[in-house]
Amino acid sequence: MNVRTFARQILQDPGYRQSVVTRANAGTLPPGVEEMLWELADGRVPVSVDARPVKPTLRVLHPRDEATPEVGDLALAGKTHD
Numbered sequence: 001m002n003v004r005t006f007a008r009q010i011l012q013d014p015g016y017r018q019s020v021v022t023r024a025n026a027g028t029l030p031p032g033v034e035e036m037l038w039e040l041a042d043g044r045v046p047v048s049v050d051a052r053p054v055k056p057t058l059r060v061l062h063p064r065d066e067a068t069p070e071v072g073d074l075a076l077a078g079k080t081h082d
Contacts, residue, residue, distance in 0.1 A: 020033075024037070
């Protein structure tokens with residue numbers, strides 16, 4: 001019997017499967033096994049994040065800016081006009 005067949009037999013054994021469920025419910029699964037179950041169920045979680053700073057973009061609004069009139073109006077809220 002090769003290793004792959006041996007591993008498959010263990011994983012397909014109802015007693016082993018029940019043991020995994022019992023340990024999962026008790027919170028005693030090894031962290032690596034629990035992580036693998038999450039990855040298999042929901043996909044791999046990214047292990048890195050792009051944390052480069054984002055350069056903000058500023059735009060000066062004019063009350064007669066026709067591209068975004070509602071934004072211009074909001075920018076001037078509370079001011080009176082002649």
